[in-house]
Amino acid sequence: MELTGAQALIKSLEHQGVEVIFGLPGGAILPVYDPLLESTIRHILVRHEQGAGHMAEGYANVTGRAGVAMVTSGPGATNIVTPLANAMMDSTPLVVVTGQVPTTSIGTDAFQECDITGITMGITKHNWLVKDANDISNTIAEAFYVATHGRPGPVLVDIPKDVSNDLIDYAEPDDVSLPGFKYISEPDPEAVRQACKLILEAKRPVFYVGGGVLKSRASEALKILVEQTGIPVVTTLMARGAFPDDNPLCLGMPGMHGNYTAVTAIQQSDLLIALGSRFDDRVTGKVSEFAKHAKVIHADIDAAEIGKVRVPDVALIGECRRSIEELTRGLTESASQLSKPNENLLPLDIGDWINQINSWKETYPLSYDKSESDTIKPQYVIESISNLQEEGTIVVSGVGQHQMWASQYWKFNNPYSWVNSGGLGTMGFAVPAAIGAKVGRPDKAVWAIDGDGCFQMTAQELITSSAENIPVKIAILNNAYLGMVRQWQQMFYEERYSEVYLSPDLPDYVKWAEAMGCVGFRVDTPEEVIPTIEKANEINDKSVVIDFRTDITEKVFPMVPAGKSNDEIIVGPFGKKS
Amino acid sequence: MSELKNRHHIITALVENKAGVLARIAGLFARRGFNIYSLAVAPTHDPDISRFTIVVDVESAPLHQIVSQLDKLINVVEIKELDPTEALERELLLTTVNADSRSRSEIIQIVSALGGSIVDAGISHITVELAGTPDTIDTLEELLRSFGIVATQRTGRVALPKLRTENSFETGSRNFKVFN
Numbered sequence: 142m143e144l145t146g147a148q149a150l151i152k153s154l155e156h157q158g159v160e161v162i163f164g165l166p167g168g169a170i171l172p173v174y175d176p177l178l179e180s181t182i183r184h185i186l187v188r189h190e191q192g193a194g195h196m197a198e199g200y201a202n203v204t205g206r207a208g209v210a211m212v213t214s215g216p217g218a219t220n221i222v223t224p225l226a227n228a229m230m231d232s233t234p235l236v237v238v239t240g241q242v243p244t245t246s247i248g249t250d251a252f253q254e255c256d257i258t259g260i261t262m263g264i265t266k267h268n269w270l271v272k273d274a275n276d277i278s279n280t281i282a283e284a285f286y287v288a289t290h291g292r293p294g295p296v297l298v299d300i301p302k303d304v305s306n307d308l309i310d311y312a313e314p315d316d317v318s319l320p321g322f323k324y325i326s327e328p329d330p331e332a333v334r335q336a337c338k339l340i341l342e343a344k345r346p347v348f349y350v351g352g353g354v355l356k357s358r359a360s361e362a363l364k365i366l367v368e369q370t371g372i373p374v375v376t377t378l379m380a381r382g383a384f385p386d387d388n389p390l391c392l393g394m395p396g397m398h399g400n401y402t403a404v405t406a407i408q409q410s411d412l413l414i415a416l417g418s419r420f421d422d423r424v425t426g427k428v429s430e431f432a433k434h435a436k437v438i439h440a441d442i443d444a445a446e447i448g449k450v451r452v453p454d455v456a457l458i459g460e461c462r463r464s465i466e467e468l469t470r471g472l473t474e475s476a477s478q479l480s481k482p483n484e485n486l487l488p489l490d491i492g493d494w495i496n497q498i499n500s501w502k503e504t505y506p507l508s509y510d511k512s513e514s515d516t517i518k519p520q521y522v523i524e525s526i527s528n529l530q531e532e533g534t535i536v537v538s539g540v541g542q543h544q545m546w547a548s549q550y551w552k553f554n555n556p557y558s559w560v561n562s563g564g565l566g567t568m569g570f571a572v573p574a575a576i577g578a579k580v581g582r583p584d585k586a587v588w589a590i591d592g593d594g595c596f597q598m599t600a601q602e603l604i605t606s607s608a609e610n611i612p613v614k615i616a617i618l619n620n621a622y623l624g625m626v627r628q629w630q631q632m633f634y635e636e637r638y639s640e641v642y643l644s645p646d647l648p649d650y651v652k653w654a655e656a657m658g659c660v661g662f663r664v665d666t667p668e669e670v671i672p673t674i675e676k677a678n679e680i681n682d683k684s685v686v687i688d689f690r691t692d693i694t695e696k697v698f699p700m701v702p703a704g705k706s707n708d709e710i711i712v713g714p715f716g717k718k719s
Numbered sequence: 720m721s722e723l724k725n726r727h728h729i730i731t732a733l734v735e736n737k738a739g740v741l742a743r744i745a746g747l748f749a750r751r752g753f754n755i756y757s758l759a760v761a762p763t764h765d766p767d768i769s770r771f772t773i774v775v776d777v778e779s780a781p782l783h784q785i786v787s788q789l790d791k792l793i794n795v796v797e798i799k800e801l802d803p804t805e806a807l808e809r810e811l812l813l814t815t816v817n818a819d820s821r822s823r824s825e826i827i828q829i830v831s832a833l834g835g836s837i838v839d840a841g842i843s844h845i846t847v848e849l850a851g852t853p854d855t856i857d858t859l860e861e862l863l864r865s866f867g868i869v870a871t872q873r874t875g876r877v878a879l880p881k882l883r884t885e886n887s888f889e890t891g892s893r894n895f896k897v898f899n
Contacts, residue, residue, distance in 0.1 A: 262743055263750045267793040270738075287793060321735055321796040445787035 146274030147172040147305040150238070151180050153281035156313065159209050161185060161200065161580055163193040167213025168253055170240030172305035185580065185609050190217050192573040192602040194224020198233045199577025202560045203535055203585075205358060207234040207288045208577065214240045215253030218299075219260065223567060226264040228295035230564025231379060232356055234288040235295035236281075243303035244272055258299050266294040274307040282314035291324030292443040293356055324442055328459035328467050336414075336438045336455045337471040341479060341486055343412035343436075345494045346372045349395070349424075352379030352563070353417015353441060359462035360384065360556040363416070366469045371488030373498055375403040377418055379563045382553035392498065393507070396424040397701050398545040401505035404699070404707050406498055407432050415439045417461040420450035421564070430706035440464040505712055507549055509695070517667050519543060519618040519691040523550040526588055526616060529674050533558060534586045535578050539571035539595030542624040545697045547590040558585075569598030575613040576606050586614070586678075593619040593643055593650075600653065606684045607658030614677050614685045620693045621645040628696045645690060654686035663688040726778050727756055729806060729878050730786060732771040732798040736762055740794045744771065747788060754779040757875025768796065772877045801878050811850045811874040812859065813838070817867035818845040826866060833859050844869060 144152065150173055154162070161183045166174040177184055187193040190212045197208025212221050218239040228235040242251040258268045267287050269280050277300070284296045340346060354363055360383050367374055367390055374384045375395040384391050395403040407413060413435040418424070425431040428450060439446070439453035440461060447456040457464040476486040509520045523546050527536075536551050537560040538544040544561055553559055560578050562570040575589040596617050606613055623641040630638050654661030660683050664673050670689070677685040699712045734740050741760060748755050754776035762769045775785055782800060790798050818826050818840070826845055827837060835849030849859050853876055860871070 258739065259742065262739075262746050266791075319793060322793050323790070443791070445784065445791055447787075448781065449784055 142311045143308055144311040145172065145176070145305065146277055146300070146307045146309060148176045149274060149277045149309060149311045150281065150300065150305065151176045151182070152311060153278045153314065154182060154209065155180060156278070157281065157285045158206075162209045162211050163187055163196040163200075163577065164211035165190055165193060165213070165217065167215075167217050167240065169214035169242055169302045170211060170217070170238075170300075170305075171213075172302060173211065173238070173240065173300070185605065185611075187573070187605050188601045189599070190220035191223055191569070192576075192599055192605065194221040194235070194237065195227070195567075195570050195573035195599070196577030196580065196602070197235050197237075198224060198228055198231075198570075199537060199560050199574035199579075200581040201228075201233050201235060201577075202574070202581075203557050203578045204581040205557070206581075207236050207285055209236045209238070211238040212240070213253065214242055214257070215255045217253075218255060218257040222260060222264065223565075225261055225295045225297065227562055227565040227567045227570065229264045229266070231562065232293050232352060233295065234293040236284050236288050237295065237297045239297060239299045240305070241270065241299045241301040244301045245303065247301065257297065261297050264295070265297050266292075268297040268299065270299045270301075271304055272301070274304045274309040277304070277309075278312060278314040279317075283317050283319060286317040287319070287322060291322070292353075292441075325444070325458050326460045326463055328440070328457040328464045330467075332455050332457050333464075333467045333471045334475070336457060336468060337475040339412055339436055339438060339455060340370065340372075340414065340468070340472060341475055341489070343372075343489065344491060345410045346370075346412040346414060346489070346491065347392075347406050347410040348372055348374040348384075349377070349407060349413050349415045349418050350374055350380045350383050351377045351416065351418025352383075353461040354380055354383040354465075355556055356417065357442070357461040357463075358556075359417070359465050362462050362465040362469070366465050366472075369469055369472060369487055371491065371495070372414070373406060373495070375399070375407060376553075377421070377424055377563075378548055378561065380418070381548055381551075381559045382556045385554040386552050387554050392502075394548050396421075397426070397703070398549070398697050398699065399424075399701075400507050400549065401699055401710060401712055402498060402501040404701065404710050405501055407435075408707050409497075410435045413437045415441075415453070416465060417441060419446050425450065426701045426705055426707040426709075430708065505699075508713070510714075513692075514667065516692040517664065517670060517689055519620070519689070519695055520546050520550050521667065522616060522618060522670055522689050522691065523547055523590060525670050526590070526674050527551045529671070529678060530586065530588070534588060535560065535575075535582060537561065537571050537575040537578055537587065537589040539589075539591045540566045540568045541592045541595065542620075542628065542695075542697050543590050543592040543595075543618040545625075546618070551590075568592075568595045571595055572599045572613075572615060573602045573605075575615070576602055576611050579606075579611050579613050589613060589615045591615055591617050592624060593617055593621065593645075594623045596650075597643075597648070601657070603654070603657040603659050603684055603686070610682075612681060612684050614687070616687050616689060617650060618691045619645055619650065619688050620691050620695070622693060625697070631696070632700075633702070650686060650688035654684075657684075659684040659686050661686045661688070663690070665690050726776050727774050728777055728782050729801040729803065729808070729876060730771075730773045730775055730789070730798060731801050731878055731880070732773070732789065733763070733768050733796045734771060734792075735794040735796060736767050736769045737794055740769070743792050743794060744773075744789065747792065751785075751788060752779055753785050753788075757873075759875045759877045772875070774876050801880055805881050806878045807881055808852055808876050808878045809850055810853050810856050810876050811848065812856045812871070813846065813848050814860065814863060814871040815839075815844050815846040815869040816863045817843060817869060819843060822866050826863065829862050830859070833862075835859060
């Protein structure tokens with residue numbers, strides 16, 4: 142069948158089962174947009190290419206499938222660099238197709254030329270410059286394979302305009318053959334045995350659960366392992382919802398803004414079982430002081446994560462779900478071999494440890510000051526939205542204080558219901574990611590918890606949501622500041638506030654929302670919070686933006702100051718014993 | 720010098736011979752802050768595969784971290800550390816030294832004693848070549864220094880595993896029991 146390269150590309154994407162592309166056309170990608178008119182694939186026209194990338198990430202996070210974005214060369218391509226870096230950090234499967242100037246012009250500084258494969262080499266799992274239209278179908282098959290296998294991540298395929306225009310004899314892709322792409326699915330049985338031995342000997346064990354558990358769709362397997370062992374669980378920022386918050390063994394989020402119990406349980410553990418987590422500096426604090434007395438079992442699909450930050454006692458290299466299942470199987474086996482008659486080794490006999498943890502929970506719960514009745518506390522807004530949602534509502538956040546409060550105060554009882562920018566910390570992530578999440582799960586309500594600073598970075602994508610009829614709800618916690626920076630300046634720079642004031646009224650968020658085809662509300666008092674959320678919940682045909690005027694001075698606690706040991710956790714504004 | 724040598728480890732990698740592979744490898748070293756001491760690359764007998772010999776300084780990061788990050792590159796087909804006792808190592812040196820009528824014969828003597836040869840000579844200089852182990856090349860460079868070296872180019876190490884260990888060539892992915 143004779144096709145142009147562009148037609149072959151669209152056909153290849155259809156062949157991969159792509160339902161939706163987030164994108165924006167331009168010169169070098171023009172040939173590809175023509176056959177799109179006849180394709181079954183839905184195209185969502187964004188207002189800025191960064192939006193396309195974050196939408197694709199939101200889509201990928203809630204569906205588990207690769208998100209697809211398509212943009213033109215030069216500035217189109219550079220505008221999607223941030224989402225690629227974001228997806229690389231958070232292991233989100235993404236396939237980005239970029240147009241490129243014709244092969245005959247490459248290297249001549251042609252109009253809208255830029256070396257996007259060079260630029261993105263370090264922030265993609267792999268990228269390809271396709272120089273022959275006959276390679277398109279195989280390259281697209283390889284791209285999806287690489288993005289979704291092993292540790293997921295973003296890839297980029299750069300297609301010069303003449304390659305899109307060339308006529309070729311289209312053939313379906315061959316089986317993917319990438320001799321250098323290797324990953325291990327099954328953990329080493331000997332390592333599993335060693336891990337089981339450590340678990341059965343542990344007195345103060347903790348499961349340190351990271352985003353890898355969600356990437357490998359291992360929530361169910363984890364639940365079984367936790368029930369079997371009785372070991373408490375902390376879920377990192379990337380893993381909120383991987384284990385339900387309403388389970389008494391769930392201790393919540395660890396790290397810089399983790400709660401006291403999660404942080405301290407890790408610090409005092411004698412066995413840390415890291416499942417798909419990577420000992421990020423926001424979790425460990427000062428590495429040499431992190432869980433100093435703990436042995437470590439580290440399960441990860443990426444062999445390069447093993448020993449990168451903390452050298453484990455046992456490494457389980459493999460798919461997280463398989464490692465978890467093998468631990469469950471191995472523990473049953475080991476327990477029956479090691480137990481004396483009439484003795485049960487499972488669940489573990491760790492009552493003292495659980496009691497200790499429960500007393501921390503009681504003494505140092507997450508809390509905020511509820512005594513001031515005239516100001517809206519941001520935590521109260523998040524709790525209220527969370528309480529007024531049906532089970533399974535998806536919540537998305539930007540980056541900063543509101544993100545930490547969302548992670549702390551939203552009740553996460555379902556996996557794949559939390560989308561945020563963890564590793565890169567990309568302000569402006571929430572609005573486009575929420576739109577992408579809604580496209581992926583139109584059956585679910587999608588709320589974004591956003592900051593006023595973040596909202597201003599990517600709000601224009603709400604035009605996309607109105608034009609494409611993708612209704613989402615955005616709660617702006619408007620404290621008129623770049624709040625997290627303000628918090629650091631207050632705590633660590635002697636209240637010398639430098640370039641952090643934004644103003645509560647500029648822009649007028651309600652008018653802005655209405656101008657973008659959304660419904661806008663403004664909430665000034667605590668009494669209006671719940672009724673306005675209820676009103677927003679009733680609106681299903683338009684996007685809703687709520688401008689919550691929240692307490693300007695509110696800070697995120699607990700907090701472990703950067704570079705300090707987790708033992709130096711500050712629980713509240715008045716120090717440890719708040 | 721010997722302390723520096725202890726920090727140097729040889730990595731040998733077979734990679735797909737595709738455009739941009741050198742940039743991918745060099746870029747990875749740069750962005751992760753790993754130090755390259757020397758790097759040599761050329762196609763193998765299979766024109767689709769090139770062999771990299773990279774001498775790395777493990778002061779910057781543990782060797783296993785360097786190897787496993789490199790192993791993640793899609794174009795890297797096989798990679799492992801070469802233990803010096805299990806490896807054949809060679810390097811080529813070209814160097815031009817000052818040579819007048821009085822020093823000329825002494826230089827020629829030294830070069831031939833170490834197995835090198837003269838590739839060019841003029842009234843005031845001699846250019847010599849030596850292919851040998853890095854140690855031999857260090858020795859020659861040292862001995863020629865007193866005559867006055869005008870210019871030097873070393874190729875960096877190339878290496879192959881000795882044949883009896885070839886069968887145990889591994890990709891490195893699963894060898895994590897030893898972390899020293």
